[in-house]
Amino acid sequence: MSAIQDVRVGTAGSVPLRRALPRLLRSPLDALVGFADEAGGEVVRLSFGTFRPYLVAHPEHLQHVLRDNAANYVRDGKGLLWRPVRRAVGDAILVAEGPRWSSSRDVLQPLFTAKRVETLVDGMAVAIGEAVDVLNEPARTEQAVDANEALSRIVCQATMRVLFADKISVPDAVRVVAALGTIATAMVPRLLVPFMPYAIPMPGDRAFRDAVQTIDDVVLPIIRETMRQPSDSPDIISTLCRPRSVDGQEVTEQQIRDDVVAMISTSTETTIAVLSWLWPVLERYPDVAGRLYDEIDRVVGAGPIQRSHIAELQYTRMVLDELLRLYPAGWMIPRTAVASETLGRTRIPSGATVLVSPYVTQRMAAFWDDPEIFDPERFAPTAPRRQHRYSFFPFGGGPHQCLGQYLFLLEAPLIIATLLSRFRIQLRGNADLTPRMGASLRPRQNAQLTLVPVDRSHAG
């Protein structure tokens, strides 16, 4: 069923299967970028057997789909493709539309305003500092540090402290994040054959069930306790547990559980994924590494990092933007067309799947010079303005625009500056910049790191 038949480009015809298939097999993401580039920004019709989505890549079309006519391009959480996702996080804020979505978005949004997030910075800096302290010992004894493990712990500690008011312990949060990772892998066979009934066992089913159980064992007792004793605390769990109704029906424990799990997932996984690219990038681009270390030494010194440092970490921010351009965690944003309409030169029929991908557009030669090169200078304050807002949209856009964007842009510099003010970080092995597709986009290889403590005894 999933054989690729042809790739239709705009109205100009199709890329023959014999040309498309080897490219898709070698590197599916780069193949998508290639098809979009070759179509000159026109809509690309992909054909994977019965699954025939439209890839929309031109910034003007993206603005139309995500923002201007968002009501016509909905997240179809009911579709077959979403079924395994729904079994993990139900109809949560990340998947839903309509009143179910707007109710959750309305209660969560006040937690993520710029003003509120600013107040979280000091707490985040302390939590990150504590989590990084644990690395002093492996650094001193020159032991390898597993990048994924270290980042998971740092991000969980920061997130649980400021967003979840420590209602979930860091070890439990790390277990939940690992279980979510298991779910993302275990659901792949089901995604490949979405029509297979659940009565027929498939590889991954058991791991999937066990992971859901692990998550429920952690979150359900906390949710029940918080529902029993509602409070005004501005953390995610207390906020979601306050009584409210959707379409006249009281929000259920299951719905709260789904939103809580979705928020744990999105507030940790995306940040870990983006930062996991930093180590291979710094190894591959020593000039970038040199400038980054210089800036952090100058601004933060021996630390600890202060809130006022963040605005001065201008190059760090440029590096982050370039990481988000080349390795956007939310690499695929699927939508379903409600009514048919013409986009550019292509007619999109009602019910069609429309794929929008920050990864694709942000690597197209039509919108970026030398798109494959990691060059933070593109984001220098003095660089020419980009032509279109939607040529760079790692946080999506329109009504579903990421709630955590501002938080990420404060949390990530805190993590980078805390780590690099204390250690020079070297990769054990070669820098591999090949992405592995999953719930988010991570390097194919999980890096093993050597941390060399910074000797500041000679600092003037």
Ligand code: HEM
């Ligand atoms: C680098 C980090 C992140 C990236 C690249 C990212 C990306 C995105 C994207 C592309 C969307 C749009 C999805 C769609 O249109 O269907 C989105 C939505 C969302 N993000 Fe993020 N995100 C990041 C971090 C975060 C964090 C830290 C949080 C929470 C603390 C968060 C919470 C959300 C929520 C709740 C939504 C759903 C909004 C809605 O549908 O109304 N994200 N994110």
